[in-house]
Amino acid sequence: MIRTVETTPYSDQKPGTSGLRKKVPVFQQANYAENFIQSVFDALAGFSGQTLVIGGDGRYYNREVIQKAVAMAAANGFGKVIVGQGGILSTPAASNIIRKYKAFGGLILSASHNPGGPNEDFGIKYNIGNGGPAPEKITDAIFARSKTISSYRIADIGEVDLDQIGTFEAGGMTVEVVDPVKDYAELMESLFDFDAIRALFRRGFRMAFDAMHAVTGPYAKEILENRLGAPAGTARKCVPLPDFGGHHPDPNLVHAKHLYDEMMGADAPDFGAASDGDGDRNLIIGRGIFVTPSDSLAVLAANAHLAPGYKGGLKGIARSMPTSAAADRVAEKLGIGMYETPTGWKFFGNLLDAGMATICGEESAGTGSDHVREKDGLWAVLLWLNILAVRKESAKEIVTKHWQTFGRNYYSRHDYEEVDSDAANRLVSQLRERLPSLPGTEVAGLRIENADDFSYRDPVDGSVSKNQGIRVMFEGGSRVVIRLSGTGTAGATLRLYVERYEGSRLDLDTQEALADLVRAADEIAGIRRHTGRDKPSVIT
Ligand code: VG1
Ligand code: CO
Numbered sequence: 001m002i003r004t005v006e007t008t009p010y011s012d013q014k015p016g017t018s019g020l021r022k023k024v025p026v027f028q029q030a031n032y033a034e035n036f037i038q039s040v041f042d043a044l045a046g047f048s049g050q051t052l053v054i055g056g057d058g059r060y061y062n063r064e065v066i067q068k069a070v071a072m073a074a075a076n077g078f079g080k081v082i083v084g085q086g087g088i089l090s091t092p093a094a095s096n097i098i099r100k101y102k103a104f105g106g107l108i109l110s111a112s113h114n115p116g117g118p119n120e121d122f123g124i125k126y127n128i129g130n131g132g133p134a135p136e137k138i139t140d141a142i143f144a145r146s147k148t149i150s151s152y153r154i155a156d157i158g159e160v161d162l163d164q165i166g167t168f169e170a171g172g173m174t175v176e177v178v179d180p181v182k183d184y185a186e187l188m189e190s191l192f193d194f195d196a197i198r199a200l201f202r203r204g205f206r207m208a209f210d211a212m213h214a215v216t217g218p219y220a221k222e223i224l225e226n227r228l229g230a231p232a233g234t235a236r237k238c239v240p241l242p243d244f245g246g247h248h249p250d251p252n253l254v255h256a257k258h259l260y261d262e263m264m265g266a267d268a269p270d271f272g273a274a275s276d277g278d279g280d281r282n283l284i285i286g287r288g289i290f291v292t293p294s295d296s297l298a299v300l301a302a303n304a305h306l307a308p309g310y311k312g313g314l315k316g317i318a319r320s321m322p323t324s325a326a327a328d329r330v331a332e333k334l335g336i337g338m339y340e341t342p343t344g345w346k347f348f349g350n351l352l353d354a355g356m357a358t359i360c361g362e363e364s365a366g367t368g369s370d371h372v373r374e375k376d377g378l379w380a381v382l383l384w385l386n387i388l389a390v391r392k393e394s395a396k397e398i399v400t401k402h403w404q405t406f407g408r409n410y411y412s413r414h415d416y417e418e419v420d421s422d423a424a425n426r427l428v429s430q431l432r433e434r435l436p437s438l439p440g441t442e443v444a445g446l447r448i449e450n451a452d453d454f455s456y457r458d459p460v461d462g463s464v465s466k467n468q469g470i471r472v473m474f475e476g477g478s479r480v481v482i483r484l485s486g487t488g489t490a491g492a493t494l495r496l497y498v499e500r501y502e503g504s505r506l507d508l509d510t511q512e513a514l515a516d517l518v519r520a521a522d523e524i525a526g527i528r529r530h531t532g533r534d535k536p537s538v539i540t
Helices: 032-043 062-075 091-100 136-146 182-191 194-202 216-227 257-264 293-306 326-334 349-353 377-391 395-406 421-437 510-525 527-531
Strands: 002-006 020-023 051-056 080-088 105-109 121-127 151-155 166-170 173-178 207-210 271-275 282-286 289-291 316-320 337-341 359-362 366-369 408-419 446-453 470-474 479-484 492-502
Touching: 002 062, 032 062, 032 121, 032 136, 032 151, 051 062, 051 091, 062 080, 062 105, 062 151, 062 166, 062 173, 080 091, 091 105, 091 121, 091 182, 091 377, 121 136, 182 216, 182 377, 194 377, 207 216, 207 257, 216 377, 257 271, 257 282, 271 377, 282 293, 282 377, 282 395, 289 293, 289 395, 293 316, 293 326, 293 359, 293 366, 293 377, 293 395, 293 408, 316 326, 316 349, 326 337, 326 395, 326 408, 366 377, 377 395, 408 421, 408 510, 408 527, 421 446, 421 470, 421 479, 421 492, 421 510, 421 527, 446 510, 470 510, 479 510, 492 510, 492 527, 510 527
Parallel strands: 051 080, 051 105, 080 173, 207 271, 316 337, 316 359
Antiparallel strands: 002 151, 020 121, 105 121, 166 173, 271 282, 282 289, 359 366, 408 492, 446 470, 470 479, 479 492
16 A cells, blocks of 8 residues: 655755765654655656665665665655665665666665764665766755655555565565675676686785775675685675674775774785775775875776776776876876866766766775766775786885876875864855965965866766865965865864875875975965864874
């Protein structure tokens, strides 16, 4: 039986950089998840009888919301849902399943690298038929609908069994529970030279992959250990836990410091990697070298032709604006297009669909390609392994040679988390007002060449996205970028991105190399004055 349930709108269901993210108790309010899911369906048209993919990263509240989503999909007229077994699908695996089975779209339940648990974060994101995050046109329509919604539709189908692989009927709709790993592992096998990587492990290559008790555990075990023959124990913390073992599933130098320390130690493995809550981010650490995500994007782009899936070369490279320009130098050398987009994977979809870009990346540890329409943590790790297997050099040698060829973009991000929202907004609006007066002035001994608030015009559909981050460019190619996070769930997070290019001085300490730019940013924006903080909460 299908019920129409009266509801009242919530005013705070605006999707951010990557879907709607809130604390679990917010999602547990009466009809909160139902309102949002119905708003998604109401913002779409033409899905009657079509397939919807549903899966999440296994965090606290995942199963409850999946049950609601399945029952609501049936009531709203979808013909079929494909759900990952146990409610599990990594974000890139969900993207792949949407594309492979020509689904109308998908609901991905995740708050990515944010912590999980009864008082931590939850999230819902809608992806369109190309497998990628819904573009702003759709997220705007979802938000508009959420402010006026008065009822939602749900089928009384009871609790469906998500733990057995198989197909059944529920509420007049087909439910197919699938192995979350199989299709994804097959896709990886089609892109990379598994024989070469197997031979690498046979030669004694040692790797540490930390799944951080998040969604990539089962994927990493199957691909690295079962299919590629890496020794048991190569993939660690592989059981997805609803609270990620009480840690932030954020593969950065703070939350994966244990891996960093191991990789810098005396008996370090050859290669270290980690992924985040929903499996779309990657951390890459070679023995004795942390590879910044911006450098990783550049190195992968320069060497991608060594993997079978990219042997024909790249059509173009895209990166988010705050990501360093290291990849731009590779694109220039390869003679291919380079695109600079706002933060968030949704801006890459059109470029990938149009065949303008093959590889994309963000400084926040996201890298991916046109194989899906999401960033993909294990994909990046496997491309690295493919390159290491073919070049037979260490990660450190590969990165060092890359810098010798292209120069080095020293890069760091400083995050000020949970600062007062009003103070953060004041900082940004005051800085915005100052922008026109900055060019030509000198700050902390550095001369400002240009300053603006980044605006993007999508070259495919012409849509314009304004106010995407404030850039201050200095003489010599250095720059600082300031923007507010669109994924946080408490207060505001201010991000300061700092970049300096050096053609030949390749072995400076990163934070020392960037110190004068950090001083300049504080002088220009008054970060300490506005936030009351004397140092960032996280430096990556
Ligand atoms: C952050 C990152 C951005 C990334 C987004 C989603 O957004 O900066 O690059 O695309 O998270 O990643 P923001 O607005 O907080 O800066 V994930 O792995 O959280 O889905
Ligand atoms: Co993520």
